[in-house]
Amino acid sequence: MMNSAATRMSVSQIDAYLDEVFPQLHHGGRTYVVEAVGPMTARMRCDYHERHLRPGGTLSGPTMMTLADVALYVAILAQIGPVALAVTTNLNVNFLRKPGQAALIGEARLLKLGKRLAVGEVAIYSQGEAEMVCHATGTYSIPAA
Template sequence: MPTETTMSREAVSAFLDEVFPQLHHGGPGPVIEAVGPLTATMRLPYHERHLRPGGTLSGPAMMMLADVALYAAILANLGPVALAVTTNLSFNFMRKPGPGDLIGEARLMKLGRQLAVGEVLIRSDGAEDLVCHATGTYAIPPRKN
């Protein structure tokens, strides 16, 4: 297991802002709180655009958080690979999160030359119970020497 990252939290955040400025369109987007060896923690600040009828946070908001958290973990550990792409995402919605920030904790279980596989645990800020468990696979483009 690696003991340090290739990119810092600040570097990953700046890279995401550069290549995915749309993450912040219409309100606050996900914020990287930490990166580490094979990990990333992200916060999705509460915004009414993430609500669905009934006052709960929407599935698409949790899907976006999970996808970006896994991508941030990949970037932190491999460097700026803009063309790493999601090939599979699977979600288990476990309980309805009320209005508030969401925290996504991503962990890469495999980080190879061609594929990365990981999981994200999503909780409401300050809560222990999971609201969502996600798994994902990413295709990593060949590195140019």
């Protein structure tokens, strides 16, 4: 997944936009990073940090849910441009296995991008591991132009 002429926003444009409209995403330090965008896709990384741990030493569910939600939003922004009021209407998350104490990689893919709805999925992996730790599907509502 690389920046592509088929996208309306680049990684650097999306980063700047997220910093502007969602500065709270980086509260306590930047850990969610947009790595790549492409046609109907985005890849994000959540850097490992102790604040993401839950009892038992695993990365928390809310950390993975945030990564999935933001990765879908980034994939949508890359396609439609800066639309702040595109909002999550559904997020379904399946935790498949305990992630290690490592960065998480979220690979988002849009399954449908219509005028009013976007549907996508995100596969989340522990960095360096081949087995998925979490799978999420989500729907976003896109406001009328």
